[in-house]
Amino acid sequence: DADVTQTPRNRITKTGKRIMLECSQTKGHDRMYWYRQDPGLGLRLIYYSFDVKDINKGEISDGYSVSRQAQAKFSLSLESAIPNQTALYFCATSDLEPGSPQHFGDGTRLSIL
Amino acid sequence: GNSVTQMEGPVTLSEEAFLTINCTYTATGYPSLFWYVQYPGEGLQLLLKATKADDKGSNKGFEATYRKETTSFHLEKGSVQVSDSAVYFCALSPRGSSNTGKLIFGQGTTLQVKP
Numbered sequence: 292d293a294d295v296t297q298t299p300r301n302r303i304t305k306t307g308k309r310i311m312l313e314c315s316q317t318k319g320h321d322r323m324y325w326y327r328q329d330p331g332l333g334l335r336l337i338y339y340s341f342d343v344k345d346i347n348k349g350e351i352s353d354g355y356s357v358s359r360q361a362q363a364k365f366s367l368s369l370e371s372a373i374p375n376q377t378a379l380y381f382c383a384t385s386d387l388e389p390g391s392p393q394h395f396g397d398g399t400r401l402s403i404l
Numbered sequence: 405g406n407s408v409t410q411m412e413g414p415v416t417l418s419e420e421a422f423l424t425i426n427c428t429y430t431a432t433g434y435p436s437l438f439w440y441v442q443y444p445g446e447g448l449q450l451l452l453k454a455t456k457a458d459d460k461g462s463n464k465g466f467e468a469t470y471r472k473e474t475t476s477f478h479l480e481k482g483s484v485q486v487s488d489s490a491v492y493f494c495a496l497s498p499r500g501s502s503n504t505g506k507l508i509f510g511q512g513t514t515l516q517v518k519p
Contacts, residue, residue: 295447322505333408333493333509334448349506381447385505390436390455390497393507395447 294318297382297396305404310369312399314382320394321387323365325357328379328398340365372403406431410494410510417484417517425479425513427494435496437470437477438507442491451492484517491515
């Protein structure tokens with residue numbers, strides 16, 4: 292089984308709909324992250340969390356919200372989806388040691404019509 | 405601020421050719437540096453890392469050396485294979501009291517290796 296699991300893998304929806312992307316991990320890491328990937332832009336950080344009570348905005352948090360339900364679960368929500376949120380979304384985890392690498396899920400491809 | 409710049413792709417090579425993908429960075433202090441690889445339809449996988457100046461990261465025939473004087477972390481491989489076709493991302497993680505474990509990514513470089 293994958294260490295970092297994202298659901299769904301693909302989603303097509305309409306403008307204005309509420310969407311939730313889910314991420315769960317079995318690595319026991321405290322830190323979790325949500326990124327979006329757009330062609331030519333690399334990955335950009337949306338939100339990150341150090342533990343259940345510590346959630347922080349990344350560089351592009353507008354239009355998104357998150358929930359850290361447990362150490363192992365970190366969900367990303369789009370309250371009212373718009374077409375320019377069409378992207379590939381990744382969840383990642385890392386441990387607390389400085390310089391630790393991040394471990395990524397396989398991504399959710401989201402299309403908003 | 406912190407930033408990462410990679411050479412633009414796509415890079416197209418024949419099998420067994422030598423690969424270099426350039427990466428330069430801007431950061432305060434001494435960041436950790438990473439190369440990640442993304443195969444089609446998959447998430448990013450750590451390829452190699454270096455945490456201090458002059459460190460050389462290596463994995464699967466790929467190498468990169470942390471060059472503080474040129475603020476670079478170029479990825480190299482002596483002989484590429486078709487299976488190396490993927491998107492490669494250079495990234496840094498800032499150090500110091502503000503360390504959050506966040507990664508700052510370059511835009512990615514697509515490598516296509518032809519038989």
